[in-house]
C-alpha cells in the first residue's frame with residue numbers, strides 16, 4: 001500500500017468510528033469497499049492511461065475530520081476580500097461559518113449542511129450524490145472520507161442575479177480535503193455559482209470534491225470554476241449533472257495552476273430541449289498535468305450540447321482531453337458540437353486529445369474538431385511589426401487564445417473577473 | 433533615409449531577391465511595381481524584419497543604422513511601418529488595445545510620455561474620422577471578420593496614428609472600392625511631409641493618380657529592372673510587363 005493509501009485508510013477508520021449513526025458508518029464503509037475494489041488508478045487503466053498519480057502516491061496527507069473545524073485568520077492572500085456577499089467558505093474541507101456570508105440570500109435559496117441533516121435527509125443526500133461519486137475511484141474515496149457537504153436548493157421560479165460563491169481553500173500543507181456539493185434547481189429557477197479553488201501553501205495538498213447537479217424543467221444554471229491552487233497541489237473533481245426538459249446548464253472550468261488536475265464531468269440530458277454548454281481552459285506549466293474527462297449524454301431528443309476546451313502547455317507540461325459524446329438511439333434531432341484546441345509553447349509539451357463519439361440516433365447534427373499547434377507566426381509578426389515587444393506579443397496571443405472561453409460567460413461580473421485572471425500580467429486597464 | 437545595397441534574400445533554398453539597389457530620401461514617394469511573384473512583398477517583409485525570407489547578402493541602412501540588425505519591434509519603434517498586403521486577423525486582441533500599445537511603445541522608445549486613455553481615445557477618434565471609419569471598429573478584435581477593404585483601411589488607420597518615418601504600403605489599394613481608395617489615399621497624403629518617405633507597392637496606376645510618386649521602379653525576377661518617373665507607371669499600364677528583362681509575361685490587368 002502506498003503512503004497516500006495508507007493515510008487514507010487510517011483516516012477512514014478514524015472517521016467511521018466517529019460517525020454516530022449506523023447508516024452513515026455503513027455508507028462510508030460501502031464507499032471504502034468500492035474504492036478498494038476499483039483499485040488505485042494506474043496508467044494501465046484506459047481512463048488513466050496518460051495520467052500518472054505517482055506524485056500523489058508518495059504523499060502522506062492528513063484528512064480533516066471535523067466538519068466545522070474553524071480556521072482563525074484566513075491569510076490575507078486569499079481572495080475573500082474581493083468576494084462580496086453570498087459566499088460559502090471551506091478551508092481544508094471544513095465549513096467556515098465565520099468566513100462565509102450567507103445571510104443575505106433570498107428566501108428561495110436554501111443551504112443545508114451534511115453535518116446538520118437528520119438520518120433521512122442524509123440518506124437522500126447520499127443517494128443524490130451517488131452518480132457523481134460513481135464517476136471515478138476518487139468519487140468513492142470522497143464517499144468514504146468526506147468531511148462536510150452542502151446541499152443547495154433553489155426553489156421554483158427563484159432566480160438569483162448575484163452569483164453565489166463557493167470558496168474552497170487548501171490552506172494547510174500535507175492535507176487533503178474531501179467535500180460534497182449537491183445543487184438542486186427548481187423549475188424556472190436560475191443561479192450562477194462561482195467556484196474558487198484556491199491554495200495558500202507551497203506544500204503538497206490534495207483537493208477531492210464531488211458535485212452533483214439536478215436541474216428541473218427550464219432551470220438555468222451557470223457554474224464557473226477556477227482552479228488556482230499551489231504549485232504542488234493535486235486536484236481531483238467529479239461533476240455529474242442531470243438535466244430535465246428545457247433546462248439550461250453552462251459549465252465553465254478553468255484549470256490555471258497546480259501539479260496535477262483531473263476533472264471528470266458528466267452531463268446528462270435526460271429530457272427533451274435541454275441545453276448544455278461545457279467550456280474550459282487548461283494552462284499547464286512545466287512538469288504539470290491537467291486532465292479533463294468529459295462525457296455528454298444525449299438521452300432524449302431535441303437537446304443541444306456545445307463543448308469547447310482550450311489548452312496552453314509550457315515546458316514539459318502535459319494535458320489530456322477525453323471528450324465523450326453519446327447520443328442514444330431515440331435522441332433524434334440532437335445537435336452537438338465539440339472542439340479541443342491546444343497551443344504547445346514548447347517541443348517537450350504533450351497533449352493527448354481524444355474525441356469519443358458514440359452516436360446511435362440517425363437524425364442528428366454532430367461535429368467535432370481538434371487542433372494542436374504552435375503560436376501563429378504571422379500574428380506574432382504582425383503585433384511586433386506594430387512595435388509590440390516580442391514577449392508581450394506572445395503573451396497577448398496566448399491570452400487571446402483562452403479569453404474566447406471567458407467571453408462566453410453570461411454573468412458580466414464573473415466574466416470580467418475571469419478575463420482578468422486570464423490576462424494575468426497584462427494590465428486590464430490597458431484594454432482602455 | 434533608406435539605402436538598400438545589393439540586397440539578396442531566399443526563401444528556403446530559393447533565391448527571391450537577387451540584388452536590390454534602392455535609395456529612398458526623406459520626402460520622397462517611390463512606387464514599386466512588377467509582376468506577381470517578382471518579390472515585392474518579400475522585399476517589404478525583409479525591410480520590416482520578417483524572418484521567413486533569409487537575407488543572404490547585401491545591406492540596408494535606415495537613418496544611418498544597420499536596419500537588418502534591428503529586431504522587428506525596434507524597426508517599428510524607429511518609425512518603419514508596413515501596411516500588410518494580407519492583414520492578419522487576431523481574434524481576442526482588441527483593435528483599440530493594439531493601437532494604444534503600439535503608439536505607447538513607440539512614444540516610450542522616443543522618450544515621450546505615454547498617452548493616457550482619454551488623450552489616446554481623442555486622438556484615435558480624430559484619425560478615424562479622417563479614415564471615415566465607424567468607431568465600433570475600435571472595439572472589435574484586430575481585423576477579425578473585417579471585409580477585405582475594411583482591413584486595408586484599418587492598416588492605414590494604424591499608420592496615421594503611428595505617423596511613421598518610412599511607410600511601406602504593400603498593395604494597400606487592392607480590394608478597395610473607388611470611394612475607399614479615395615479615403616485611403618487621402619489618409620496617406622495627409623502623412624506626406626518633407627521628413628517622411630513612402631514606398632507604395634501597387635499594380636495599378638489608379639492609386640498613383642491619387643498619390644503622386646516621385647519615382648517608379650519595376651521589380652522583376654528579384655531585381656529592379658527599370659526605374660523612372662511617374663510616366664513609367666503609365667507606360668506599364670499600357671504595355672504590361674512583357675518587355676521586362678526576364679521571361680515572365682504576366683500582364684497587369686486594369687482594375
Ligand SMILES: Nc1ncnc2c1ncn2[C@@H]1O[C@H](COP(=O)(O)OP(=O)(O)OP(=O)(O)O)[C@@H](O)[C@H]1O
Nearest residue numbers: 443448466467468469470471472473474475484517
Ligand atoms: N514560404 C514560401 N515558400 C516558397 N516560396 C515562397 C514563399 N514565400 C514567397 N515565396 C515565393 O517568393 C516569390 C516572391 O513572392 P512575393 O510575395 O514577394 O511576390 P510579390 O511580388 O509580392 O507578388 P504579388 O504581386 O502577387 O503580391 C514568389 O515566387 C513566391 O512563390
Ligand SMILES: [Mg+2]
Nearest residue numbers: 472473474517
Ligand atoms: Mg505581394
